Amino acid sequence: MNIKISDKFLREYIVTQASVDEIAKYLSLSGPNVESIQKRGGDFIYDIEVTTNRVDLMSAVGIARELSAILPRFGIEAKLKSIDFSDQPKIKKGVKFEIEADPKLINRVTGVVIGNIKNFKTPDWMKERLLASDIRSLGAPIDITNYIMLEMGQPLHVFDYDLIKTQKFKIRESKKGERVVTLDGKEYKLAGGDVVIDDTTGRIIDLPGIIGVKNSVVTSNTKRVILFTENNNPIKIRKTSMNLGIRTLAAVINEKGVDPTLTIKAILRGILLFKNICKASPLSLIIDKNFISYKQKSVKVKHSYITESLGVNLTKKEIKSFLTPLGFDGKWNKDILELKVPSFRANDISRREDIVEEVARIYGFHNLPSKLISGGILSKRQNDDYLFFENKLKRLISCLGGNEVYTSSLIGVQGAYKLKNPLGTDSTYLRTTLLYGLVEAALQNHSQEKFHIFELSNVYLPNGNDLPLEKPMLSGVFFGYDYRRAKGVIETFLEKLHIEALFNQVDKSPFLPGRCLLIRNGDERIGMMGYIDEKIIYYEFDPIILKQKHREYPKYKKPSKYPAQVEDITLTLPERTKAGDILSEIKKSSKFIENVRLDVIYNDNYTFRVWYLDPRKTMTDKEVKEIRNNFLMIVQKKFGVKVKN
């Protein structure tokens, strides 16, 4: 969450010679981050990012307090200024105003009736400070509430007293389907269970901590107001605010858990500002129903714990001097520091590590020395090597022409696991295959003539009631590829991994009928490839199986001293003959056939190149002829092929 504060506004609470740039730079280094500085008129606006644990910094006072601790560490003096409050109103018989609240719904409610409003015009300095924080001026009564929110971090609200006939607030939960029109004129339907304020007639007059309701809004005709504030249940605020999509600054602050001691201070500050600006005065005593009894926390921490955690030797005096300006009341008891935690840090500070953090940041992270880690050797655990193998596969495929992509794990095609809260219908399911993402990527590139893309990522397979099985897959798509070239890539890929592959043509979804090739090693299936449509050849492998089957290096085979005899033989194949079958038939017909390769296909004519080799001697033409005649006879008989030339 961010807060915007003008420089002039900030300097109401701190006296320092620090420049605007110095404030931004040093605050960022040791406190909340100043994301930008904007010049407006004669003033500057700091846009400050506040972390969720430090809602106390969503205020000018909070930022000033941080600066009072940080600036002196950079050699710049800084002193906090205090703010003025009204005294408790002393009224004998006030006007009627009652609050009925349920401690389960709200922590504290505080309010007062103010009347005799003589001025509705907001002074320019206040308007400018509100505008710096992107808050529009809506007349003095409303502006005062917003000003106090920016000043102290406590959101407040004003109601028109005379528009609430019952003069009574009842804090209850909403019923499902109840409607409200907020002060900006928008209508909302409530989900039920939201905390609302009812005027006891069933009429909702406020969504406390989030936004006001139109039916009780203060205008320039208002005579009397109820100045009201609460300490809310952060979870309830978050739920209602997110459900309705109402992200007011008040809601953003209240959902983080505000200092419970602030409500009364904010009301007393409000009475003072109403007096000063509107010339108004209270008409009732302050009603303050406090359901949580806040007790000051304390934390103990050893001196050595702080110095060892930082890796820096700090004296006890230094440590205390860092913490005091932040509001910590500390006392050294020998080597133990006993700290009283201020109420505005109660949610955030509860243990010694929290204190180390405060000391570390005020000391300055930039002042810490740099030391590398040491330590012993750890056991080698399963899976540590697998990731290296993945890289090897990726490098191999990319060398063979594959372009790596990362497609989304979330897809629109039904899978085993569905999201409860997807961002869109095209990202509702966890994928069970990489196919859809790759085909989509391929179609996106359809204007390219020919390409090969691949991905190595997890798919998510059903696993009973347990977490899904996250299984890595290596898949790819050849688009516009000649089939023999695509298969050649796959064959080379497996060869380079030293995996012997067998191929079986089958019928298998999602491939076109009869256009799937199962790839096996022995009896085990290691992958498959085939046509998804006429232009797209898809393949997939299980990389874990590839890792089991592959060899880093093959066993050395001594090259033969004698040259091989090489010849080309062209066969005319009858229709629907599988060239792969002929090739393996030739290969296995003699141990002297070292290699067979399909070279050229022209119509039905297939030219095979055959290498004949006897490792013990140079083969004679006669010996080669015998081997050739033998396999020709076999393939003629078995497949009915004809020999050309």
Add this chain to the structure above:
Amino acid sequence: MEEEINNLRNQAFFQINEAKNIDDLEKIRVNYLGRNGKISKYIKHLKTIPNEKRKQIGALINETKYVITSQLTAKRNLIKNKAREWMDLTVPGEKIETGSLHILTYAIEEISSLFEKIGFIRKRYREVEWDYYAFESLNFEKWHPARDDWETFFVDAKDHPKYGPMLLTPHTSSAQVREMQNAIKSGDKAVKMINISKTFRRQSDASHVPMFHQFEGLFVDKEVSLSNLKGTIDYFIQNFFEGKREARLRPYYFPFTEPSFEIDISCDICNKRGCKVCKDGWLELGGAGMVHPNVLKNGGFDPKEYRGFAFGWGVERVFMMKKNLGIDDIRTVYSTDLRYLKQF
């Protein structure tokens, strides 16, 4: 005799003229000038020639030898020069079609190898997790905004009786407790992990995508200080980024580290002037901090004895911060356009 020698010379000239290659010329040379060549024979006969004629014939033979040799040389050079035909070696080559690795793969390789050098071991942990590992064990308050439907993806599945709802892991920190538990199971007394995994958040803009990658360092041991964390960060920044990049550490808040801070590095795209990717000239590299004692406890390490530090940063983010890469929208990283992919 003089006539015979003159005939021989003419014959040799004719043959030299007809010769096609160096081999032919060599044959001619041997034929005429070799040890048993036609001219050499006459030299052997010289002593049978009467004295008054011997001198004259000798001079003729020498002259013939000389002219044949020079003709042979001239022809040899001619043939050689002919072989040096015009050829354009600067002609564009026929390129081998190669593919490309994704920039994320380069980034992950580089990050893991940098951290491996200082003793971290690369891991990859779950992408789908139980709430317990993603939030509960990491000390997240029940009401923390990250735990609600607006920031984290939840899976439509039965809650685990012990570990709560099933979700897509929103950060690599979900691996912290798992890795500590695994270390103890393996008998290790320390953890040095660099976990690089896919992570998911409900978000989409120039610097956020719903699916992205993070890397998480976790170091747990007996003697660990904030200065070690700072040293590790400095090591990474000095080695991963080229040139002079400034880094700054800012206090921050994470439920699972205490103290916590964020590391920023000066923006390379706008040179610290402020642009679409950074806000104020500084880019958030990511968070870091000392492991919260509750998290150590949940991982099975006694916080009285052990301390740790952790950092978790976006892979895309740090890679986009590299000098002269020029990608300023994280959605570009996940583009499947070949015109982008093939550049890397």
